[in-house]
Every structure is written in structure tokens, then in C-alpha cells.
Amino acid sequence: MLETNHSNAELAAEITASAEPMQRLVLEVGKALVGQDVLVHRLLIGLLTGGHLLIEGVPGLAKTTAIATLSKAIDADFQRLQFTPDLLPADLIGTQVYRPQQQEFVVQKGPIFANLILADEINRAPAKVQSALLESMQERQVTIGGETFSLPDPFLVMATQNPIEQEGTYRLPEAQMDRFMMKVVVDYPTRHEELQILNRMSRTRQQIAIGTVTTPKEILHARDLVDAVFVDQQIAEYIVDLVMATRKCEAYGLAIGPWIQFGASPRATINLTLAAKANAFLHRRAFVVPQDVKDIAMDVLRHRVMITYEAEAEEKTSEDVVNMILEAIPVP
Structure with missing residues (x-):
């Protein structure tokens, strides 16, 4: 059991205070997301530990909505990457572009330089793209033309894969699977939740405003407390x-x-x-x-x-x- 000395009491109080924005984050995401409490909880764990998530579920279960809403609620950069068989590593991490006026190559950074990355249908990308993503996930950096660039912090990859459609897909290597902290299986909503989805989302125009309830700086401070x-x-x-x-x-x-x-x-x-x-x-x-x-x-x-x-x-x-x-x- 935890000792009840003064320093531990202070730590407990600080954890209680710092966990409050996380609860507000859950409530804010809940404005746009019905159900999927486990998914949101695992996303928060990923943010607090720097661990990446592999999400498996059929289409239409709000996987994209979850991480896009989360990025708005923490004032973070978000990029959605649709993985396809013709995707190239440069489409992910960036490349060098030649500028004739200066007669030099300039690095053009790719969409991987964001706080939250949704790698949609990750198992549709070929091995070279998987390798480029692997360095990003593990090393928190990418190499473009022999030059290394650090990725922003916090940095979280949420990759999705469809369990029912395997045509045109590539099996993820075991080494890359191991880089994901968690694999979360997303199931269909309950009848009550589906009725809530109907009442909330069956409009041609959505008027759901998501406010900012925390910042990347607060997330990084919370990580220090998780370590303690x-x-x-x-x-x-x-x-x-x-x-x-x-x-x-x-x-x-x-x-x-x-x-x-x-x-x-x-x-x-x-x-x-x-x-x-x-x-x-x-x-x-x-x-x-x-x-x-x-x-x-x-x-x-x-x-x-x-x-x-x-x-x-x-x-x-x-x-x-x-x-x-x-x-x-x-x-x-």
C-alpha cells in the first residue's frame, strides 16, 4: 500500500487536480461520440503514456470521429491518413523539393508532423510505408534525405484496420504490432446507444461545437505524474x-x-x-x-x-x- 507521508499526500492531491481535465475531456468528446467509452478511455491512456493504439472494428463505428474530436478538445494538431496500396513513404513523412530559384533542395514535411495521427486502414499500405511509420512510432522522429527531424510532443498514432475485408491488404509485421501499446476491439453500439446516435446525428447539418478543455502542455505535465x-x-x-x-x-x-x-x-x-x-x-x-x-x-x-x-x-x-x-x- 502507498505510504501516507507528506510527499505522497501531495502527490495524491496533485494527481486528483491534474486528472480533472481528463474527465472534462471525456465529457467534451461525449458531445460528438455516443458510447465507445472503452475507446475514449484507451485513447486517454495512450495520451498519458505516449503509447500508440491499433483499433479493430467494422466501418461506421466512429473511430475517426473519436480521435478528431479528441484533437479539438486538447487544441492539438490532427491528421487523417488514408492508407492505400499505392501510398509512398514520402506521402507520409515528407520529401526533399528542389527550388530552382535558390538552386537547393528544401525539406517539405509530411502529415506525420502532427500531435494526433489517424492511420486509417493501416493494413492496406505496403511494407515500405509500414517501415517509415515504424520509425515514427518507435523513435518519435523521421529521416528525410539524411536529416533527422523530431516529431511533436505529445505524439499519438491511432491506426485502424477492418477485420472483415481482407482483399488488397497487407498483414502487419509482428515487429510493428508489438509497437502498438494496445489493440482495442470496437464493437457495435447497444440498442440504447444506437437510438441516441439516431436522435443526435440524423441531420444533414451537424451543429456540435467542441470546446478546448486542455492543452498539450497539461498532457505532458500529467505524464510526469503518471510516472510517479x-x-x-x-x-x-x-x-x-x-x-x-x-x-x-x-x-x-x-x-x-x-x-x-x-x-x-x-x-x-x-x-x-x-x-x-x-x-x-x-x-x-x-x-x-x-x-x-x-x-x-x-x-x-x-x-x-x-x-x-x-x-x-x-x-x-x-x-x-x-x-x-x-x-x-x-x-x-
């Missing part, structure tokens, strides 16, 4: 056990080895810890509890556990594997 959130040693060991169980399941009494081709990488351990700390921050706590880990574990692990053909033959998914692990590992 306390993680008890028992919870740290719980996180490590969850990840290790995806690699050496027999050591944890799980007979699912034939279903797992590759387990989660050490990056999963880091991401799960950061996401749990951000989840605690959003709940205005200065310390992580086991439920923070359980709440976020599926989104952090589902795309990092590679299943075998045997698992597919038995109609098992990576989500089934993660659920079994969550049920088997004792909660501290």
Missing part, C-alpha cells in the same frame, strides 16, 4: 507473471502450450505497467491496484500472443489464451 504513480512489488510480480505465462505456461499450471506459437515480448511488461499506472491516474489514485492491471491486460496482450494452427483448428483465439492466463494467475 506507485507500483507495489507484489503488483510488479503479478504483471511479470502474466507476461511470462504467455511464454512458459506450463510453469504456471496451464496446459495451453500447443496453442501458443510466440508469447508476449518484454515490451508488453513495460506497456502493461505504464497502462496500469495511467488507469490509476484516471481514477485519481497515486498507486496501482490489481484491478488496474486486469482492466487493461487484454488490450495490451491480445495482439502480442501468436497462436498456432492447432489453436485455430480448435477455434481458439489469442483472447481465449489471455483470458485463461488471467483466470489462472493469482491476484495479489
Whole structure:
């Protein structure tokens, strides 16, 4: 448990105060977005940790609306990139343009130089574009003509992919999948939510005004507080056990080895810890509890556990594997 000394009390008070703009952000995004509470929550975790999101869902579930509205509410730059098979790396990061008047090449920066990036249908782009995006996501920088440029901070990539239409798509490399902090599966709205969507959106002209409720500077300050959130040693060991169980399941009494081709990488351990700390921050706590880990574990692990053909033959998914692990590992 968190010690109740003066410094920790001050930290708790500062976290409570700094989490308030995040709650206002949720309410502001809610003006344009019905339902999708999990998606908005994961977007906030991405902002607070600098982690990127892979969103999987059928068309029409407001994935674009979510991140576009978020960018307006935090006064940040937003770019939507439609990934297509003929997209080139220069279309993403920029290129050098020759100016005959000066007789020199000038760097023309691409749309990647924004705070929030929506990479729509990311699996439609070829390998060279995936490689260019990979450097941007991991290094927070791009290289144009031998010159390196830093990307703005905060920088968040939300990539979407359609799970039902695979014609003309490229499978994302495992290395790039691992760069995404979370994979969020967006489902259809409930009947009540769909009725709200009908009442709010069935107009030819939308009159929804989104106000600015926070700034990138406040987001960066909140990140410093997320770093200060306390993680008890028992919870740290719980996180490590969850990840290790995806690699050496027999050591944890799980007979699912034939279903797992590759387990989660050490990056999963880091991401799960950061996401749990951000989840605690959003709940205005200065310390992580086991439920923070359980709440976020599926989104952090589902795309990092590679299943075998045997698992597919038995109609098992990576989500089934993660659920079994969550049920088997004792909660501290």
C-alpha cells in the first residue's frame, strides 16, 4: 500500500487536480461520440503514456470521429491518413523539393508532423510505408534525405484496420504490432446507444461545437505524474507473471502450450505497467491496484500472443489464451 507521508499526500492531491481535465475531456468528446467509452478511455491512456493504439472494428463505428474530436478538445494538431496500396513513404513523412530559384533542395514535411495521427486502414499500405511509420512510432522522429527531424510532443498514432475485408491488404509485421501499446476491439453500439446516435446525428447539418478543455502542455505535465504513480512489488510480480505465462505456461499450471506459437515480448511488461499506472491516474489514485492491471491486460496482450494452427483448428483465439492466463494467475 502507498505510504501516507507528506510527499505522497501531495502527490495524491496533485494527481486528483491534474486528472480533472481528463474527465472534462471525456465529457467534451461525449458531445460528438455516443458510447465507445472503452475507446475514449484507451485513447486517454495512450495520451498519458505516449503509447500508440491499433483499433479493430467494422466501418461506421466512429473511430475517426473519436480521435478528431479528441484533437479539438486538447487544441492539438490532427491528421487523417488514408492508407492505400499505392501510398509512398514520402506521402507520409515528407520529401526533399528542389527550388530552382535558390538552386537547393528544401525539406517539405509530411502529415506525420502532427500531435494526433489517424492511420486509417493501416493494413492496406505496403511494407515500405509500414517501415517509415515504424520509425515514427518507435523513435518519435523521421529521416528525410539524411536529416533527422523530431516529431511533436505529445505524439499519438491511432491506426485502424477492418477485420472483415481482407482483399488488397497487407498483414502487419509482428515487429510493428508489438509497437502498438494496445489493440482495442470496437464493437457495435447497444440498442440504447444506437437510438441516441439516431436522435443526435440524423441531420444533414451537424451543429456540435467542441470546446478546448486542455492543452498539450497539461498532457505532458500529467505524464510526469503518471510516472510517479506507485507500483507495489507484489503488483510488479503479478504483471511479470502474466507476461511470462504467455511464454512458459506450463510453469504456471496451464496446459495451453500447443496453442501458443510466440508469447508476449518484454515490451508488453513495460506497456502493461505504464497502462496500469495511467488507469490509476484516471481514477485519481497515486498507486496501482490489481484491478488496474486486469482492466487493461487484454488490450495490451491480445495482439502480442501468436497462436498456432492447432489453436485455430480448435477455434481458439489469442483472447481465449489471455483470458485463461488471467483466470489462472493469482491476484495479489
